[in-house]
Amino acid sequence: MHLKILYRGSLISCNYGCEYCPFAKKQQSAAELATDKQEIERFINWIAQNSHYKFSILFTPWGEALIHKWYQQALVKLTQMPHVHKAAIQTNLSCKLDWVEDCNKAKMAFWATFHPEWVTCNKFLSQCLELNQRGINFSAGVVGFPQFKAQITYLRQNLPIHIYLWINAVKKELPNLSQEDRAFFQSIDPFYELNTQHYPSLGKTCRAGKSLISIDGEGTIKRCHFIKSPIGNIYDYNWEDSLFERTCINETCHCHIGYVHLDYLELDKVFGSGILERIPHNWDYNLAALLTGESKYKA
Template identity: 45%
Template sequence: MVRHLTVLYRGPLASCDYDCAYCPFAKRRDTPEQLRADRAALERFEDWVADQRHPISVLFTPWGEGLVRSWYRRALVRLSHLPHVERVAIQTNLSHRTDWTSEADLGRLALWTTYHPDQVPYERFLAKSRDLTSRGVRHSVGIVGQPEHLPAARRLRADLPPGTYLWVNAAEGRTYTDEEAAHWTEIDPLFSYSRRPHRSRALPCRTGDTVVSVDGNGDVRRCHFVPEPLGNLYDASFRASLRPRPCPAATCDCHIGYLHLEPLGLYDVFTDGLLERIPAHWPSPTHDA
């Protein structure tokens, strides 16, 4: 019997409607041909998920913004109604409309949203998050821990409902003093996990066993950060390679990677909120209403 499998899907989409200075895909545009290829790859992946007969969860991690494209919205709705899909989620900047979520099974759908203070008016983003809450859509909200973003993060934490988790990602390449880290930890009690890269070489990790990443061609890897292929999704050649194995990388500094490092114990922290980045016991005692 095949166990539950978590799949992180990243197709060829690389276009985004935002212009974040720290992102290489800012304001990038895909050609019509590239968009058609992305749509075809996604629909092929959807069909594969639909054909499975074992429990499965899916997190879409596009380089660009997926939810401005109709085929990503349709995929989330379709997959949310499949009985063997336990969770389907996507990383998004929340620039899109939200009424499409009314068509989904909200017991399975979730969103991992990120607020970019220099890209969208504060009230617009806050209204989108509140709308999701009113619709009953599970979602987390996040922000990158740039020093200039701290006032916006504090304002957002104060204005969001206590039940909405606000996470903070350490800015890439930035070293935080203890004082700086304390400010971010007041907003996100779990910031310590993001503050520094985690030593990972030779440590047990669930990727390559119960968690895999898949690209638009169906090539399967243990995660987005280890290039060695395990096989292909569509000929099932990857299944023979699934097994517990240690991490081959020296460090892991991305949440969607170190989440699966067993010594960190983050499966116990997030339980069924793994894909949408919502801790199991949230609100925390310090954030109760």
């Protein structure tokens, strides 16, 4: 069985202070960070011990993880395990990147987010180009506020064409966007409009809870990040009994890491093996041509 895991431990602090983020500039004590480190190490040991499974893991921290060495070390260890298919992480790319040389690069992936208020275009672009030069698969993206259009244009013009640049739709701001704004975001990210929806999910089947699960630092299993009821714990001897198909109990699903796993949307066909790190299947071959129009990048 190939089990996908969304891991979110006790980390709730970040080195950036984005206004829209609840964890901006939040500080944690040394003891709290030590707890997060212990949780990560226990989780890595559990993955190592369950070699009869194939795993793909996406770290989705409430904050920036890669400024902490234990997350870097976790990714190094995971990518070196034969039964781990992929290890990916959401990050603002503010850390040094030399440590990726110790990873199995074929199994490593980044979901990198650009925060224009906290880092320059050139700095973020430099980090992206270094990842590319080091041979690491990654997607890059920006939250879709119209005031960032110039920076988004600059990134798309200067990133290699094979790098997917996604735009996160700000759902509550959609009524305030002009048609020109939405057309611009769609011209940068052909899948932008997919991210603008609240998809009906109540009673719909989903891979979450069966072949994908959410795990916290204590090992508690939830079917996904958006349904809070626990279904088990990975550190219990019978944890596998919690893995079976369920229908969703929420009215709608609107976050990318949730709705991509709804069966009826069939977005696994769009993202393929890049579904965790948000890289569309065969992006560089089949979709990059959508971004080559003469005036497509004008803000």
